Amino acid sequence: MYFPYLRGRQFELIAIRDLASEDALGKIIPIIEPVKESFNSLNLANKILFETGVKPFLIMNPQVGESCGDIEHYLKYIEDLENSMYRHAFIYSDNASYILDCLNNYSLNNCMVVGLDSFTNEDEFSLLCEDGRINHIVLLEPHRYRTLDRHIKKLDKNYIRLDDLFEKQQRNSDFLSIPEHKFSEEHLYYEEDNYQGFGDFTVLPREYVEGGSTPRAVVINITYINVEAENQIWIRHFTSDTNDSISNVQGKFAEATRKAISFCNELPLSNSGIDELSGYLRDTKYPGLGTVKKITIKNHLLVIKSYLDRQL
Template sequence: MYYPYLRGRQFELIALREYAHQKGDNNKVIPIIEPVKSTFNSMKLAIPKLNSGNVRFALILNPQDGDCKNPEIILQNLSRELEDRSTWIPTFILTNNLKEVSELLTRYSFMEVMVICSDLVDTSTKEFNNLVLSASIKYIVTKENRTLKRALRGQNKNLIRLDDKFEAQSRNSDYLSIPEQKFTEEHTFFPEDGYNGFSDYTVIASEFKEGGSTPYAVAIHLTYQKDNNEIWIRHFTSESNFGRENIQGKFEEAARKAVIFINENNINTHAAKELIEYYNLQKYPGLGMVKKISIKHHLELINNIL
């Protein structure tokens, strides 16, 4: 299974909503969602769509980024959407908060819980072992950790490897010199490497950033599968990057490159078709929608491969 790590922002959630509707009958994607907004309107729209599409999701109840880091506020605001616990996985990020997380598991009687090991948690301690080996924990998400992998062998836990695959550049124009890069091969090797699934931050940076100004350049990021089954990422970047004016023209420049690549390689995801339609109509959808297209395309690609 693939466990993409996404923040609960508007366009990430739109990507999930549309993926759930368009994915077809089979699904190998369980998104991990970290709420980062103190308003929950986008979450209230997304969760019913995920449910109707039979896309189970993991919801982080103690976010480390953004505006809302209180589990009780999240559970209260989404009480109706989260009423059926079979549709979602309660999830906690582990830092130096093991006692707090243990208390929350008891208070809410959570079972089949997911924990995500941050760089702040010491996985060698007795306290950590007692928590992750408890009956309530089923999923453990971690960066490559051989010691932890050995400790969990035979413990009937789902170990998921988390990697930061997207190499973000400081400026969009920097992608002009990086037309393509190898992205991942975890979809091929995670079972033989001792994992039950794999996770990454899709085609966006792992570092959380709020908003942003109008860029000098537009870059569209699309993943694709090579003949050797490796997944690579192509960066399609505008050329007229000397000022912030004419963002629609910059989008057209980047989209033209992407559409040529899509047609030449017979890429037929719903997201790719959407990008082609915007280009053919000479319509600029906004940078948020461009990001949504890249994320949704990646989810579709991985699901089709798996």
């Protein structure tokens, strides 16, 4: 099973909605860290999720965004949401008392606990993971916690390794000099390493940045299965060439898209994300950088889905 870690920004939620509508999530279970105080985008997503039967995890105590910390904002939201498809997840940050209070006060079961890099008390985390109301455990880069990792593997629960894989550059134009390279191979080995699932932050940096300025360069990050490298997931960055100013973003998008579509046609790589990107190039339209990121997320999830489907 694949557990992509997404933020609740509009374009990320639209990616989930699109794939749910296409019945294309399959063995993909999103983990969503909400970043907006408003529930509008979550409500729109939940409607599609309910219609398609998809049940992602929603972080109750996000670490970033407009309503973050050990709060009850999203707990009350799910409690009041009609036909909620969201399952409860909590980020552990030496806050077991908060999580246990939530489990008790809201009578929760079948929850997820997520260990990022914001905790120091491994013993407390171990005890929390043993709680019968926790059935999914996510740990970022578990090789850094050998004792904890070994303990969780003995609990007979759904244990997911999470990896931070995208190598962010200081400037988008820096991607011009970076050749295609290995992105991940966890899909090949997670079961062998006694994990029930694997996850990443898709083709986005783990670091959360709200908004952003007009870029000098447009980059389209495309992942694919490299059959010549034993089915590892590789990534290639397709970058615009005229990057001396912030003008003509539409032209920069066209430059990067031509490169990406040419590569995908040659590989070949085809899915609804790539088809959407190709349509914008054909119609000479610029959809905005949010939509570009949505397309690359869709492609990444569909690439992993296609591999997992072949393993049946």
